[in-house]
Amino acid sequence: MPKVADPQRAAETEATIVEAAKNILAENGLEALSMRAVGARVGLSATALYNYFENKQALVDRVVARGFRRFESYLWSAVEGIPTGRLERVRALGAAYIRFAMENEQYFKIMFTIQPEDPREIEELPGQGGRRIFRDSVADAIAAGEIRGADPDLVALYLWSSVHGLATLSLACDFTGECLCGDHEWAKDGLTVEGLYDLFGDFLADGLKPRDTGRIDGAGKRRTDGKRNGRDAEHRDGTG
Amino acid sequence: MPKVADPQRAAETEATIVEAAKNILAENGLEALSMRAVGARVGLSATALYNYFENKQALVDRVVARGFRRFESYLWSAVEGIPTGRLERVRALGAAYIRFAMENEQYFKIMFTIQPEDPREIEELPGQGGRRIFRDSVADAIAAGEIRGADPDLVALYLWSSVHGLATLSLACDFTGECLCGDHEWAKDGLTVEGLYDLFGDFLADGLKPRDTGRIDGAGKRRTDGKRNGRDAEHRDGTG
DNA sequence: ACTGTTAGCTTAACGACGTTATCTTAACTG
DNA sequence: CAGTTAAGATAACGTCGTTAAGCTAACAGT
Numbered sequence: 001m002p003k004v005a006d007p008q009r010a011a012e013t014e015a016t017i018v019e020a021a022k023n024i025l026a027e028n029g030l031e032a033l034s035m036r037a038v039g040a041r042v043g044l045s046a047t048a049l050y051n052y053f054e055n056k057q058a059l060v061d062r063v064v065a066r067g068f069r070r071f072e073s074y075l076w077s078a079v080e081g082i083p084t085g086r087l088e089r090v091r092a093l094g095a096a097y098i099r100f101a102m103e104n105e106q107y108f109k110i111m112f113t114i115q116p117e118d119p120r121e122i123e124e125l126p127g128q129g130g131r132r133i134f135r136d137s138v139a140d141a142i143a144a145g146e147i148r149g150a151d152p153d154l155v156a157l158y159l160w161s162s163v164h165g166l167a168t169l170s171l172a173c174d175f176t177g178e179c180l181c182g183d184h185e186w187a188k189d190g191l192t193v194e195g196l197y198d199l200f201g202d203f204l205a206d207g208l209k210p211r212d213t214g215r216i217d218g219a220g221k222r223r224t225d226g227k228r229n230g231r232d233a234e235h236r237d238g239t240g
Numbered sequence: 241m242p243k244v245a246d247p248q249r250a251a252e253t254e255a256t257i258v259e260a261a262k263n264i265l266a267e268n269g270l271e272a273l274s275m276r277a278v279g280a281r282v283g284l285s286a287t288a289l290y291n292y293f294e295n296k297q298a299l300v301d302r303v304v305a306r307g308f309r310r311f312e313s314y315l316w317s318a319v320e321g322i323p324t325g326r327l328e329r330v331r332a333l334g335a336a337y338i339r340f341a342m343e344n345e346q347y348f349k350i351m352f353t354i355q356p357e358d359p360r361e362i363e364e365l366p367g368q369g370g371r372r373i374f375r376d377s378v379a380d381a382i383a384a385g386e387i388r389g390a391d392p393d394l395v396a397l398y399l400w401s402s403v404h405g406l407a408t409l410s411l412a413c414d415f416t417g418e419c420l421c422g423d424h425e426w427a428k429d430g431l432t433v434e435g436l437y438d439l440f441g442d443f444l445a446d447g448l449k450p451r452d453t454g455r456i457d458g459a460g461k462r463r464t465d466g467k468r469n470g471r472d473a474e475h476r477d478g479t480g
Numbered sequence: 481a482c483t484g485t486t487a488g489c490t491t492a493a494c495g496a497c498g499t500t501a502t503c504t505t506a507a508c509t510g
Numbered sequence: 511c512a513g514t515t516a517a518g519a520t521a522a523c524g525t526c527g528t529t530a531a532g533c534t535a536a537c538a539g540t
Contacts, residue, residue, distance in 0.1 A: 056526095056528090160409070166401040505517090
């Protein structure tokens, strides 16, 4: 008797439920996202939702998947007007990444916090969509000579993680004015995360500039610190 | 009648409880961290814990605070043998950051996920400790001329967020082998996060190299993309 | 037209959670 | 030895995710 018969109707109801769940999440945060609350929002009892989703995790997975689709289209629409191959396009991509995280805080948090128990149920691994856009833009910029001739996948992952770090950190810390208590030149008229990213973009861009010493593709797996193996702290968390 | 009388004994018991909580967290994850479980682990009932902590959040805050102290000393011990002023020291700091995140996964997650409801109860904002070490090492490297003459706070925050992004992302995605399905030169013999960081370190270092065009301190708050205001997507998450 | 099936829901209930109020026990004090 | 009290246990409330059982309305077959 569980499960729904008409797949058409099922899909519609599921979409309604996912929509309600994401609204509760955006408005009141993760702890407010209960099955009973979602049910009440769509005019059903909590248990009725189990006709459409196996459990709460499955519902949350769907919300996350929706979030990633929105995320991807958000990134796309942010750079579609900028010609491919330009470094500017890559920088705008990073700016859009930050902006999405700030505008969709709760959403962004669960996207990279909750991991689906069955990864195949989500169309793509978290961030795959966003990463692909990064990769393509980077590859174009490399081909156009605006970024040094390194592996696009590597460079894209680098940019992605850098931008992701800024987004994540600013959601966790709100360091705009608290962590950085000193009065700095670059923070005096209201430090925003977007402003920070603008500044960081210079470091990022300089690190990826073409250089004459030829391409680096990491073939040599260079060690920079002499003792990379040997776990120099043995911090294995015994009791401590 | 609540609260404990002898502050000496109270401090000891609190430490025991925090310790038990962090063990449960490390062994079984956040969802296993319940007051009843912590109480059972220290031989008390769940409600007895309320004599030492106002609520669960306060206990978790203490666990997080402990984590940050461990984190800070972990970073310190990882670079104490490397002479100050060397860029190598900054790179080793980043490597230690990554390593801590990998070795203390659950710990690291809550450190940057849970935000205390009363920030003052935690000795320092999340990451302040780690950031300070970054800042000092960067400042030394700048003074020694191994990093370009920019604001140490800005550069430290940049490095911090870059490394944090790599750590966070790899905890969320496990892209070592899944997200990056293509067979790359740099991924062929087992891609580890530490290996990735080694590769990224080159980009990072190049972006921070001294350059002859003088210092950049961001006074001009440069805009790189022509249209930074104007919210080019209007993605305000209405419904659909 | 009456009966049986069944899709899709509701209600009841279970165990676990955080938390509060009340009760017990054991040590100390006069 | 009586009384106080510190520090715990027990009971209980409301909420959570989830399961089992019961209801209701639409539909099928003869």
